[in-house]
Amino acid sequence: MNFLQSLAEQFAGKPIDWDELEESLIRADLGVLMTTRIIKTLQEREAWSLLGISDVIKAARQEIARILPTNPAPIRPIPNKPKVILLLGVNGTGKTTSTAKLARYLQLATGRVHPTGGQDRHGVLLAAADTFRAAAIEQLGIWAKRLGVEMVRGQYNADPAAICYEAYQAAVRHKIDFLLCDTAGRQHTKANLMAELQKVKRTLGKHDPDAPHETLLVVDATTGGNALSQAREFQSAIGVTGLIVTKLDGSGKGGIVVAIQDELGIPTRFVGTGERLDDFAVFDGREFVANMV
Template sequence: MGLFDAILKRFANRDIDWDDLEELLIGADLGVPLTVEILQQLRSLGRTLKAADVLAECRRRILSVLPTTEGMALSPLASGLPRVILVAGVNGTGKTTSIAKLAHLLTREGHKVVLAAADTFRAAAIEQLDHWATRIGVPLIKTQYQGDPSAVCYDAYEAATKRGATHLICDTAGRLHVRSNLMEELKKIERTLGKKDASAPHDRLIVVDATTGSNALAQAREFHASLNLTGLIITKLDGSGKGGMAVAIQHQLGIPTLFVGTGEGVEDLHRFDRERFVEDLL
């Protein structure tokens, strides 16, 4: 059950109980700061409120937080060089699968994509991306297990340039427990890519699992500190009734959601539509 349905059910035939409403908003993963703002705004109305009043304010405030993603479409660079997209995320979020789906989406839109298997400290990630690359018909540059991630990205950039690719998507580190090493690895990748294009990487995305709630916010905050994230891919939004964490991440960290995963199929990744998101998922 989504947030709006839960509010209607809880307060359909009775006045608003502030404690109950606070519980619903926090339970929907909107985060404490935004919950407090919504409650303060409702209280400031100074009158008896019904469920419809609460819904209207929640919808208005959430829409005001979520930006339109026009101009965030990962469009090809005017220079003709490959647009470099680094993708991070902890194991289990669907990172590698989402990268394959993103490559497939961009290919369907008429772009030429090259993949780089730079999460080299997880053998399964290399194998999984290799499988997906074959399945969707996209070239993959890889190295052996525990190889140098920056060298993979360098080789992949050269391959993307030679092939006239519009996009290079790099599967990067999927761990957080040694943050200093993660930061150094990512900085080295950026320095290496910068030798080819001073503006690369152009996008730094994180993949988060919608069903993990506040953990997704914590992961985004940690990676943001290391990577200065520019966008979010949310997975497992198929019928979970979750999604509030996308609002919390935007509100607290300023990271916009660019894509949402709604199923297991290769075509179940879609560009984020905030109106649809609010109506369908909240």
């Protein structure tokens, strides 16, 4: 996440070259708006010809802190009905893994997990709404077993909307707090695949007009600026309430968190930092800024 570190190294001990700085900020995935704002802030200073990299970093931290929300609201259950969380995104970003991690997080956060594991049947229910790949259902099934939660599954190639619909009924029957729906990876540019998601949303809305209560877009931090266009398309097609940014343990710079918040107003809710269940954390803007150089 320490994407300003490389800037610090790159510019250490030399005067600021504005073009080079602009390019570096963009390459750190901070987005055009944020980059322009940081540079403008610096250039408005009286003695800008004397600025060094520490001034740049200070200005960047200030601008970023201004837009990132702090003290994120926790995801709480809704009294007497399931809270529905839909996870979506392009192929391979980490949706299924994040569904499992989020389930674990919610089990722990709400205290609804048996100490020996595997006993709790009320906290979380999973819906295997990725029917596009047969292996996807199995993959989520393995997580469900490990988490000790039930999973609603359908046939390979079944309508994902129908699975979510059934899963909601099951969640009500079993007094489940959180229904987590894992969906198939889809390219944000394919209208028919986006229409399928709209149907999932509409169908859930027949049970509860407010469902899905959270629509979390899962983006891979290593894909950089492309995540911004993914967010734009998913936002306009079905609406996104928050992001899960994965693979921040890889070459992900984390700047994408800033660009998406800045340009689309979508807050990052959780971050993934590895392949294990507990490589997952609530995103807090204050901590994010504190961890930058």
